[in-house]
Amino acid sequence: MRFDALAAVALAPLVAGHGAVTSYIIGGTTYPGFTGFSPDSSPETIQFQWPDYNPTMEVSDAKMRCNGGTSADLSAPVEAGQNVTAVWSQWTHAQGPVMVWMYKCDGDFGSSCTGEGQGWFKIDQMGLFGSDPNSEDWGTGIVLKTLEWSSKVPSNLAPGNYLIRHELLALHQANTPQFYAECAQVVVSGSGTAAPPSDKLYSIPTYAPQDDPGIMVDIYQGGLTSYTCPGGDVWEGFE
Ligand SMILES: *[C@@H]1O[C@H](CO)[C@@H](O)[C@H](O)[C@H]1NC(C)=O
Ligand SMILES: [Cu+2]
DSSP: OTTHHHHHHHTTTTTTTBTOEEEEEETTEEEEOOOOSOTTTOOOOSBOBOSOOOOBOOTTSGGGTTTTOBOOSOOEEEETTOEEEEEESBOOOOSSOEEEEEEEOSSSSGGGOSOOSEEEEEEEEEOBOSSOSSSSOBHHHHHHHHSEEEEEOOTTBOOEEEEEEEEEEEOOSTTOOEEEEEEEEEEEESSOOBOOOGGGOEESSOSSOTTOTTTSOOTTSTTOOOOOOTTOOOOTTOO
């Protein structure tokens, strides 16, 4: 929303799902996400529980990583090659990309797996798929219509504990990016060995400069017919 903080105060029940992945569907099982506003009484979930719905505006903000959330109590199993479907109870912006990232933990979840350092890589993304940026032909336009996003965990991804991060970058206000990101904990099984090379690994926050043309952009400027997502492509070594 344009003025998220004000809207949250005035319309709290209506925006109860704003920017939030409220559940994940993995292998036919639905895992609750986090719905916000009641962190003290929320049941344990696989999702990092975050402090507020406000968009993150700066790519260097610590909230970029997992919306300021802290490690989750639970994790969900996923076989390499299976899809993870994120479900939003509400989403309001139709311009901007969807980017789905993962991060391999060194070992256990919890304080030793907070997404620190240059370890984030993309498994999926969709920016502008038409030629008119002032349309709903965007990854987030699909989320607006379907309230979900399905991504395949690469079938050759090495097994282990991972964070999965769903990032919606709303670009409906010229040169005023709004990032909405959330993280969940998944345990990947399989016999793959793939791990992206260092040039496909990013630190979050600050996976790109704030003035990246995919971030600081006026989608209404005349002549803009294509768009490149910030933070690079999905590694071509994934299957
Ligand atoms: C799984 O995710 C991929 C995108 O990575 C998508 O193309 C495909 O339709 C999804 N399959 C299902 C059954 O949702
Ligand atoms: Cu908003």
